[in-house]
Amino acid sequence: MNYRQVRFFTNFCGVCIHNVSIPVLGDFSYGELILQTKDGKDFGYAQIISEEAWSLISTICEQECGFNPKNINPELSIFQSVAVSCADELNAKQYSKEFPLCPNCGAKLSSYNDDLIDYDADIPVVTWTHFMGLTKDKQKNMVINLWDKEKNQQK
Numbered sequence: 001m002n003y004r005q006v007r008f009f010t011n012f013c014g015v016c017i018h019n020v021s022i023p024v025l026g027d028f029s030y031g032e033l034i035l036q037t038k039d040g041k042d043f044g045y046a047q048i049i050s051e052e053a054w055s056l057i058s059t060i061c062e063q064e065c066g067f068n069p070k071n072i073n074p075e076l077s078i079f080q081s082v083a084v085s086c087a088d089e090l091n092a093k094q095y096s097k098e099f100p101l102c103p104n105c106g107a108k109l110s111s112y113n114d115d116l117i118d119y120d121a122d123i124p125v126v127t128w129t130h131f132m133g134l135t136k137d138k139q140k141n142m143v144i145n146l147w148d149k150e151k152n153q154q155k
Contacts, residue, residue, distance in 0.1 A: 003122035004045040006034065010116040011100070015107035022100045023123060024114040035084060035126055037093040040101035044090050046126040048083075053128030057083045060143040067147075078154065082146040086131040090124060 008021040023034050023043050031049025036042070048054040061067035061079050069079070081097045089095075100109045131139060 002125040004125055005120055005122050006043075006045060007114075007120050008118045009112070009114045010118045011109060011112045013102035013104060013107060013109060016102060016105035018102070018104045020103050020109075021118045022103075022109070022112050023121075024112065033126075034099060034123075035087065035095040036099050036101050037090055038096045038101075038106075039093060040096070040103045040106040042090050042093060043123045044087075044095065044126040045123050046087075051128065053086065053132050054083055056132075056139065057086055057143055060140055061147060064140060064144050065147045074154065078147060078150045081150045082143055085146050085150075086128055086142065088127045088130050090126075095126070 006023040006025065008023050010019050011022045012018075013020050025032050025034060031047060033046045033048055035044045035046055037044075046054075058067070058069055058079065061082065062069065065075075067075050067079050069076075084095050084097055087095050098108050100112050101107065102109055131142070134142065
């Protein structure tokens with residue numbers, strides 16, 4: 001497993017009333033994302049601009065679902081949810097479509113800051129090994145099914 005060092009910042013959760021540490025990328029982190037597991041306890045780093053799976057998922061969404069990556073529209077969030085859902089699990093946990101979540105209670109944080117440095121730590125690099133190992137037809141079917149599911153949830 002590969003890792004990437006990121007900086008964690010102190011933030012406050014208004015739900016559980018605790019200070020929590022959340023990783024935040026710098027202002028010049030184009031094409032990079034921090035993902036978080038659904039329970040909020042683990043983080044992963046994704047360099048999506050050079051990720052083959054991200055590009056493949058985008059292509060399938062364009063060809064099969066009518067997604068246009070050049071336009072910012074509601075479908076962009078559907079695409080991002082689909083791509084995150086295709087990622088390999090981390091410690092047997094799926095990544096969340098939400099960020100940031102409180103690592104203590106799992107609630108969605110309403111905002112987060114990068115003004116109080118807590119610490120630097122290595123977090124795992126997100127992978128799409130399982131997805132990339134599927135046949136082309138299974139990749140296509142998986143993406144289409146996830147797209148339809150996300151689109152229906154957003155209605």
